[in-house]
Amino acid sequence: MGRRILLCGLTLFFLCAAGCSAGKKAGDSGNSDREQSELEASENLIVVGVSQIGAESDWRNACTKSIKTSLTRENGFYLIFDDAQQKQENQIKAVRNFILQEVDYIVLCPIVETGWDAVLQEARDAGIPVVVADRQVDVDEDLYTCWVGADFRKEGETAGGWLAEELERQGREDEEIRLVTLQGTVGASAQIGRTEGFARVLKEHENWKMLEMASGDFTQAKGEEVMGEFLKKYDDIDVVICENDNMAFGAVDAIKAAGKTCGPSGEIMVLSFDAVSAAFEAMIDGDINAAFECNPLLGPKIREILDILSSGGTVDKIQYMEETYFDTSMDLENILKTRMY
Amino acid sequence: MSNIKKLTSKRLFLPVFCMLLVMMVNILFDLFSGNFPFSFFTISVRNGVLFGRLIDVLNRGSEIAILAIGMTLVVSSSAGTDISVGSVMSLSAAFCCMLLAGYGVSSANELAVPLIVGVLAGILMGCFCGAINGALVAYLNVQPMVATLILYSAARAVGLLLCNNLIVYVRDDSFKFFGGFCGFIPTPIVIAAICIVVVSLVLKKTALGLYVQSVGINKKASRIAGLNSARIIFLCYVVSGLCAGIAGIVAASRISSADSNNIGLSYELDAILSVALGGNSLGGGKFSLAGSVIGAYTIQAITTTLFAIGVSTDQAPVYKAIIVIIIVAIQATPLKDYFRQRSAKKATLKGGAVR
Structure with missing residues (x-):
């Protein structure tokens, strides 16, 4: 009997813990949404949603760091960063979220080349330009604004x-x-x-x-x-x-x-x-x-592209990074x- | 005639036969391509260490052989598989390298803690993971596949967390020992041999081997007969975790880094396969440790053979699959029965005695 009560107690404890953290999460995102819209209104920042693959290598970490240090508030950006943890479905979900949040631009570092047609079409319908970075996407060229990465x-x-x-x-x-x-x-x-x-x-x-x-x-x-x-x-x-x-x-x-x-x-x-x-x-x-x-330091190049786009300019479809040996x-x-x- | 029959009726005959079959392919290939026919088997000493394809098979097959030991016990006692071993390998490697290099350091030229501490901690981490699996399976009666699925997906991620999402390099020669050379023999071979000898001695000299089999055949009956079934199953999972820990250290030492994303990737499948190739039933019960170990080296022999023949690496799994199907088919009971019946018929037709 005692054991059963203990078991129930433990289960309840875990449920509470899970509930708490879930509740906290929900609260967090609500907060950040509000914060974000407030910021946008007050400071007129360019809101950019970035969907990164994950953190599988030093190279990827350097890439993430470069994007984060380039798209800062001082430079006129409000960055929403999403780590997809090596899963395409997470990336698709992230892009859909960006569309719902009505960001100004989406930067996508795709994990694979295929399977992006539907979600990029949604972004296009919503009128949000998409910059593809690092790996390429295998879709119709009109579906994204430009690609930047290594040659x-x-x-x-x-x-x-x-x-x-x-x-x-x-x-x-x-x-x-x-x-x-x-x-x-x-x-x-x-x-x-x-x-x-x-x-x-x-x-x-x-x-x-x-x-x-x-x-x-x-x-x-x-x-x-x-x-x-x-x-x-x-x-x-x-x-x-x-x-x-x-x-x-x-x-x-x-x-x-x-x-x-x-x-x-x-x-x-x-x-x-x-x-x-x-x-x-x-x-x-x-x-x-x-x-x-x-070269993983894609940040500065992305910033340049976004600056041109937001001032109404056009950019080349394919942009290569400078690389040396x-x-x-x-x-x-x-x-x-x-x-x- | 009777000698041959005695040989073929031995339990290990078929696994050994299959391994030899795989190696035969090399002789034939070398013969047809005009090379020295036994180049696969030549072992030379280069740079003061053994060098040759056979050594390669033994060396690179070590991790899977070590994993296969634990897997055999798990399969036998609980009639289920431990699919977390590959991820646990990666976690042990990450934990060991994290301790040796210090947290957050991606490349260390000096050890932060004594080598033995890091290595033992890595192996203990493996045991701990095994204990979690074992507790879930033995005491909470969770199905083995489900219970180990938890660490299968979680352990690799925990490893990444420990390493701060970096590939941790430990550039210290003493750490390279476990994947390097012990005298003139590659250390992994020695470690695998020690593991095999120790476990088989324990199983043979104590009643543990018998207990494991009896729990695997009938858990309830064993409990009624006075065995603590749950504890024996728990122990088997701990041993499996221990083996995964050791294999993880070897794998990490080989590349002197903890590459959490790649260490032990899909090794659990190879370990399960080697148990099956060794002629063990995945339904639990009777087992043969030697069979599993032979199975593990057979898998590595297939891989090395495919490399030697020059099959491109992206197509290799197809050939591997075909060979595995053949091997499993050879050992399948219906096929064995068919041949037995046929030879029996022949014998009676001839009018001779069956035996």
């Missing part, structure tokens, strides 16, 4: 160009160069763009021989496994292209485990994309030769101090 194809080309220059510098431009590629998750826009971009440069060099390309799913463990297999299959690999930093770390581990050396003073050259701070550390340690940046000939330690991610 993966160009990143691939830059990598190819860098490799050509570096080989020339070493006096190996006529030698047969044997390459392997650790691709990202097949079908991801970064994988497609980087592979295509590099392939363009590859075609121009007849002495470059791509031995094999395989997917390492953008993860370190998988990258190590695939690279380990490459090393068993092919005796003299000269260059490994890793389509993100994590796979590059895995590749470095695999190369060392196979008793080979990598980096600027090693047998195998390692090229990596993204250039997060861990990649800088690997370059300083002499494990990676070069990293090609994928880093290699071991640079003063990496000082650059690293200024990097945000």
